[in-house]
Amino acid sequence: MITNMKRPVNILITLIITIVMVSCWTDNKKPNFQYMPNMYEPVGYKTYGEYKGFPRQMEAMLPVSGSIPRGWIPYGYKNTPEGKALATKELKIPIEVNEENLSKGKELFNIYCAICHGKKGDGQGTLVKREKFLGIPSLADKGRNITEGDIYHVMMYGLNSMGSYASQTNEKERWQITMHALDLKSKLNGEPLWSSTQNDPTEKETTSEKAN
Amino acid sequence: MKKVNFHNLSSNLSLLLLAFVLVFSTSILAQENGDVKAGEALYKSNCAACHKLDKKGVGPALRNVAEKYERDWLYKWIKNSQGLIKSGDSKAVALFAEYNNSVMTSFPGLSNNDIDNILAYTSLPKPEPKIAVAPVTAKNNDDGNLQNIILAVLVLILLLLVIMFYLVAKSLAKLYKVNGIEEKIEPKIPLWKIFVKNQFLMLVSAIMFLLVAAYFMYGFFMQIGIDQGYAPVQPIHYSHKIHAGANEIDCNYCHSSARKSKHSGIPSLNVCMNCHKHISEYNGEEDLANGYTKDFYDKEIAKLYDAVGWDDAEQRYTGEEKPVKWVRIHNLPDFVYFNHSQHVKVAGVECQTCHGPVEEMEIMYQHSSLTMGWCIDCHRETNVDLENNGYYEKIHEELSKKYNVEKLTAAELGGLECGKCHY
DSSP states (O other): HHHHHHHHHHHHHHHHHHHHHHHHTTTTTTTTOSSSSSSSSSSSSOOBBBBBGGGGGGGGOOOTTOOOTTOOOOOOOOSSHHHHHHHHHHHOOSSOOHHHHHHHHHHHHEEEEHHHOOSSSSSSOOOHHHSSSSSOOTTTTTTTTOOHHHHHHHHOOBBBBBBBOOOSOOHHHHHHHHHHHHHHHHHHOOOOOOGOOOOOOOHHHHHHHHHH | OOHHHTTOOOHHHHHHHHHHHHHHHHHHHHHHHHHHHHHHHHHHIIIITOOSSSSSSSSSOOHHHHHSSSSHHHHHHHHOOHHHHHTTTTHHHHHHHHTTOOOOOOOOTHHHHHHHHHHHHHOOOOOOOOSSSHHHHHHHHHHHHHHHHHHHHHHHHHHHHHHHHHHHHHHHHHHHHTTTTOOOOOOOOHHHHHHHHHHHHHHHHHHHHHHHHHHHHOOOOHHOOOOTTOOOOOOOOOOOIIIIIOOOHHHHHGGGGGTTTSOOOOOOHHHHHHHHHHSSSSSOOGGGTBBBHHHHHHHHHHHHHHHHHHTTTEEEESOOOOOOOOOOOOOOOTTTOOOOIIIISSSOOOOOHHHHHHHGSSSSOSSSSOOHHHHHHHHHBBBBOOOOOOOGHHHHHHHHHHHHSSOOIIIIIIIIIIIHHHO
């Protein structure tokens, strides 16, 4: 009699214990435990790690102020309407216009720009079609009449609603994107491709010198 | 608003009436102030990049702008704002200075009639917030409560049953005592004793027990240190489903360092602000069952503004930044080297191959096991693209001959050598 009485209680207790244990083990909000963590955890600082001794305990820090990445060239135009006008007038593509740079430019344009400006540069990217952004002008917009220096300057600093892309791309990549954008512009205008008009051998020499 | 009022009436008559009213009302508006529809199209394609109707954007909010300035002045400003500023117009100069000297693009292509249409659109009264939203969210909470209530009731019933059984058994025992019936203790040998005495049965069951235990022990030990399915709660709820899925933003847009560095990188907040400077509220689909409402997402965007120090009302940075403590999901142990750029750029592996259907993940989780066996499986199966790789042509040819295959896998190129990943 006594054993019979206890049985449902026993079952209940086991059930509760199992549920608790299973729910602990399958809690996917916490990382699993490790066997000998000192094999897993680095002695040095882990990327994005949290350590004492850093400001805000953040391992991820900005470089020391004034430090310059290898190959970096300062950009001399200011983020003002005057600076933009100057860049539009003076700034020219310093790297060679070739197939490799153009295809890289296309790839990068499709990653960073096409989401708003459209793969054809007509201002009809996915975000525009979904009405997240509106009023993105076509690259061939007559009122803007964009040039190489113009495109580069805007990528560097951003303009109005557009943000700066200087942190996602490097100098060479921005020029590659510029090349592709100019090609798209000429295509939209129904003109011969901009890049096909750039194959003057004398110009090539001077531009490659500049790049070095 | 009219729609809401009439919505509950189901008779055909009321629907007809509704249609009549709607058609009539739009035609009146169109006659009065220029074509609102044409104005809306022009507004969306020309103005909306920088202006919002009810909120400061790069430029001022445009609702009822026609009342603030004279028509002629607006024509001049929209067609050539810089010209107006240079001519020394005091209103123009003040406006230019107020908005940090951001140059408004000139629109010489817009006629006075076009501008009238746009102004007709911006003069529309502000639509009242949808009333339907509130009851729906309330209902959603009810759903959650209902589930909890059902659960509580079930637990209660279970408890009651247990207590009932206990009481019944107790009263039965009492009844036996009162009636003088005693439990007959039969001299029968219990089943377990028979079982214990049978040595063969004991041996077989012991072996079975050990095998089953070994099976579970193996499974348990093999999952130590593996975080497949790990989905931590992030400080800001970022939905890959919305960004990479619905909006089709390329993975590389935010994780730009995956192309050129060891790490795919946690995007810095300035990358978020490339879009969210403009997008301050969520207007997409709501997932009411899980509580992902517009209100929920708007609060998450507000958290981003708080962290990056963006004053949305004034449209400027305050300079008070708070770092966001994102929780890293994918961790490889220290003794293994992995490089993103090598896989993304050189091999051209899709992000989804390892990270799973990220574009469907509302909450990001670890899709793959990230064990060594998992790496090696892929290296064994993946053919390497050797086209247009002149520098290594000779060695690729010789390796093909050695393994007698046309296409080399990553493993055959040395992708299984210990030193490639462990050093």
